[in-house]
Amino acid sequence: MWGRILSLMRKEFAQILRDKALLFILAWAFTGAIYTAGHGMSMEVKKFPTVIYDLSKSPASRELINRFQLPYFKILSYLHREEEITQWLDSGKASMAIIIPPDFQRRINSGEQAKVQVITDGTISMSATIAAAYVAQIAGDYSMEVLERQGRFTRSAFENLPIIDERLRVEFNPNILSSWFTSLLELLNMFTMVSLLLTAAAMVREKEYGTLEQLLVSPARPGEIFIAKIIPTIVIVLSLSLLSIFLILKPVFGVPIRGSLMLFYSVAALYVFTMSSLGIAIATVARNLAQAMMIMLLILAPMLFLSGAWTPPEAMSPWMQWASLISPMRYFIDFGYSVLFKGNGIAYVWHDILGIVLMGILLFSFSRWWFGRTISK
Amino acid sequence: MHNRIYAIIRRETRELLRDPVYLGLAFIVPLALMLLFGYGLTMDVKNIPVLFYDMDRSPLSREYMNSFTNSEYFRNVGLAKDYKEIDHVIRSGKVRVVVVIPSDFSRRLHEGRPAQVQFLVDGSFPMRAEVVKGYVAAINAQFNQGMVSQYLSLKGQTAAAVFPISVEGRAWYNPSLESKNFIIPGLLVITLMFYPALLAALVVVREKESGTIFNLYCSPVRPWEVVAGKAIPYIGVAFINYILIFLMSVILFKVRFTGSFILLSAGALLYIACTIGIGLFISVISRTQIAAMLITFLGTMIPAFLFSGFMAPITSQDITGQIVSRFIPATYFMGMVRGIYLKGLGFSYYAWDLLTLTIYAAVVYSVAILSFRKKVG
Numbered sequence: 001m002w003g004r005i006l007s008l009m010r011k012e013f014a015q016i017l018r019d020k021a022l023l024f025i026l027a028w029a030f031t032g033a034i035y036t037a038g039h040g041m042s043m044e045v046k047k048f049p050t051v052i053y054d055l056s057k058s059p060a061s062r063e064l065i066n067r068f069q070l071p072y073f074k075i076l077s078y079l080h081r082e083e084e085i086t087q088w089l090d091s092g093k094a095s096m097a098i099i100i101p102p103d104f105q106r107r108i109n110s111g112e113q114a115k116v117q118v119i120t121d122g123t124i125s126m127s128a129t130i131a132a133a134y135v136a137q138i139a140g141d142y143s144m145e146v147l148e149r150q151g152r153f154t155r156s157a158f159e160n161l162p163i164i165d166e167r168l169r170v171e172f173n174p175n176i177l178s179s180w181f182t183s184l185l186e187l188l189n190m191f192t193m194v195s196l197l198l199t200a201a202a203m204v205r206e207k208e209y210g211t212l213e214q215l216l217v218s219p220a221r222p223g224e225i226f227i228a229k230i231i232p233t234i235v236i237v238l239s240l241s242l243l244s245i246f247l248i249l250k251p252v253f254g255v256p257i258r259g260s261l262m263l264f265y266s267v268a269a270l271y272v273f274t275m276s277s278l279g280i281a282i283a284t285v286a287r288n289l290a291q292a293m294m295i296m297l298l299i300l301a302p303m304l305f306l307s308g309a310w311t312p313p314e315a316m317s318p319w320m321q322w323a324s325l326i327s328p329m330r331y332f333i334d335f336g337y338s339v340l341f342k343g344n345g346i347a348y349v350w351h352d353i354l355g356i357v358l359m360g361i362l363l364f365s366f367s368r369w370w371f372g373r374t375i376s377k
Numbered sequence: 378m379h380n381r382i383y384a385i386i387r388r389e390t391r392e393l394l395r396d397p398v399y400l401g402l403a404f405i406v407p408l409a410l411m412l413l414f415g416y417g418l419t420m421d422v423k424n425i426p427v428l429f430y431d432m433d434r435s436p437l438s439r440e441y442m443n444s445f446t447n448s449e450y451f452r453n454v455g456l457a458k459d460y461k462e463i464d465h466v467i468r469s470g471k472v473r474v475v476v477v478i479p480s481d482f483s484r485r486l487h488e489g490r491p492a493q494v495q496f497l498v499d500g501s502f503p504m505r506a507e508v509v510k511g512y513v514a515a516i517n518a519q520f521n522q523g524m525v526s527q528y529l530s531l532k533g534q535t536a537a538a539v540f541p542i543s544v545e546g547r548a549w550y551n552p553s554l555e556s557k558n559f560i561i562p563g564l565l566v567i568t569l570m571f572y573p574a575l576l577a578a579l580v581v582v583r584e585k586e587s588g589t590i591f592n593l594y595c596s597p598v599r600p601w602e603v604v605a606g607k608a609i610p611y612i613g614v615a616f617i618n619y620i621l622i623f624l625m626s627v628i629l630f631k632v633r634f635t636g637s638f639i640l641l642s643a644g645a646l647l648y649i650a651c652t653i654g655i656g657l658f659i660s661v662i663s664r665t666q667i668a669a670m671l672i673t674f675l676g677t678m679i680p681a682f683l684f685s686g687f688m689a690p691i692t693s694q695d696i697t698g699q700i701v702s703r704f705i706p707a708t709y710f711m712g713m714v715r716g717i718y719l720k721g722l723g724f725s726y727y728a729w730d731l732l733t734l735t736i737y738a739a740v741v742y743s744v745a746i747l748s749f750r751k752k753v754g
Contacts, residue, residue, distance in 0.1 A: 168496040
């Protein structure tokens with residue numbers, strides 16, 4: 001049995017290694033794609049395009065404006081007419097307008113409250129909310145300084161007030177660097193995409209070329225044909241991912257690899273097996289690569305974006321949470337962050353491993369059953 | 378010349394119609410994806426599981442805990458018994474925040490002195506950690522305000538001097554900052570980026586593998602006629618997809634639509650031409666279907682999601698992200714779609730975007746036509 005598998009595998013390796021363009025793409029997927037994702041994508045709000053409409057034009061207003069600075073804000077213009085606000089926001093060139101009222105200085109000096117208006121572009125609601133929070137914080141700090149300067153309040157007064165001082169510590173990623181998160185996520189994405197696509201395509205190709213019949217008349221059994229397709233994918237994906245970890249994640253982004261790489265790679269091999277089995281299952285159902293591609297898109301896109309990395313699982317609707325249980329990637333994301341990032345051992349991730357293995361067995365058996373029912377008859 | 382293009386269009390269309398499974402999938406898949414994403418992709422961080430370690434066990438500490446769990450943002454999963462449990466739950470990911478209330482909490486506050494509360498936040502997913510930080514600060518500040526004014530009124534004083542500056546925020550175009558108004562139009566752009574590219578990705582390379590490309594090589598048809606003839610039927614399919622997605626966004630998801638449908642459709646047509654062009658270009662330069670499929674999946678799906686300005690504004694990204702985003706047509710269409718949906722602006726605001734998309738299409742098709750060589754090898 002292993003002799004047959006071995007010779008089939010030699011054929012698979014030869015087919016992949018022969019395709020120089022394919023090898024190049026695969027190498028890029030595990031290096032360049034991860035580099036650009038980790039480097040180029042940040043969720044922080046920086047250089048937020050802002051315009052200022054200062055009606056007060058007083059020392060106090062200038063002092064406040066001076067605090068809206070890079071890296072958080074980029075002040076594009078000081079406006080002279082109210083209509084200009086509409087123009088800047090409509091055209092999308094500015095995403096925020098800060099309006100300082102004419103009586104700003106007078107009110108501050110007389111101990112009244114001055115109202116600063118902040119208008120944000122709600123079409124980008126997520127970033128707009130964050131930027132508006134920055135403004136509130138800056139205005140709050142400035143308020144404290146004004147109070148102190150006017151002698152109406154001193155910082156030491158805090159000592160004599162019942163105030164709760166929150167001490168916040170962010171575990172595993174103390175500076176909340178999004179590059180750690182995105183680069184690792186992209187690596188796990190590549191595991192998922194490449195294992196599925198590569199194996200499915202290799203299997204469908206046999207159908208399209210008609211070489212599947214040749215394989216069937218050979219002594220090889222369906223299970224052996226599948227295994228011979230899956231193992232090369234495992235070998236290729238695992239070896240390429242070493243590049244990602246040791247060339248990109250660690251040296252470029254300084255992602256702390258806290259857990260055991262042995263554990264990670266053993267389970268990653270199982271995961272590639274599961275995703276490849278999914279690829280085989282799709283390939284046995286689809287007639288040609290175009291059909292297979294549509295089915296894979298339908299499965300892959302929700303898997304990648306609803307894996308729990310972007311959308312917190314606890315915020316998903318209950319039926320979505322249930323549906324996500326059949327996605328092997330959900331387990332793998334949980335496993336990957338848990339082991340590589342938090343440094344957890346097997347005690348914390350055994351249920352993820354179980355999920356991956358069960359789905360793998362299920363998909364592999366389905367492929368064999370369907371294949372036996374339709375093709376090899 | 379017209380006859381030749383017409384012949385190729387007829388041939389492609391017939392091939393499309395001959396595979397009813399594929400044709401059916403071509404219309405169902407984007408709708409299914411929109412449904413899944415529209416309902417699944419919530420960016421709102423709610424119901425964050427929180428664990429309390431209350432060493433004080435006083436009425437005041439209970440009140441403090443309630444101020445968190447009474448909001449929709451946090452969900453109480455219980456009380457910790459000791460420090461070991463805290464480490465365990467935050468590692469296992471069952472809990473995203475742990476709040477440690479010290480044993481002198483109520484005593485200090487009753488004496489009118491500040492007390493410290495420690496928050497441990499799971500930083501595996503930076504976006505969520507950032508939001509949690511904001512929520513904690515806001516809830517804590519509110520609790521403090523109540524404490525201070527209560528304390529001062531007990532001592533016979535009114536609440537200390539008013540804060541000299543207050544910030545009043547308003548969001549234009551999406552006043553209630555509903556995330557669906559921001560996500561669904563964005564999803565339209567993203568789906569119409571990767572989907573048409575995938576539709577077209579196999580169109581030419583398939584013929585290379587099956588050998589039918591030689592029919593084209595031998596015929597008098599010119600490269601540009603091949604590319605145009607193959608593009609047009611798929612642009613048609615993708616445009617119908619666009620109409621269906623648009624109807625879904627307005628009828629099912631009830632996104633506010635204030636702009637001109639004609640203008641949006643004109644933009645969509647240009648944009649689809651670009652993304653079909655990307656697929657065709659990949660198809661022309663690839664030698665094998667596997668390679669074409671992998672390039673398209675890797676090159677369109679995740680980049681469209683990360684670099685189009687869907688999640689975070691492009692102006693916030695560093696240079697790598699800005700460069701990548703320039704290569705993606707979604708970047709030029711995103712602002713336009715959000716603007717037409719929510720701001721309801723007319724043609725003059727988007728003339729520049731439309732022009733950019735036209736140039737993009739011209740470049741993609743030129744490159745595709747130039748790479749199509751009627752030569753063997």
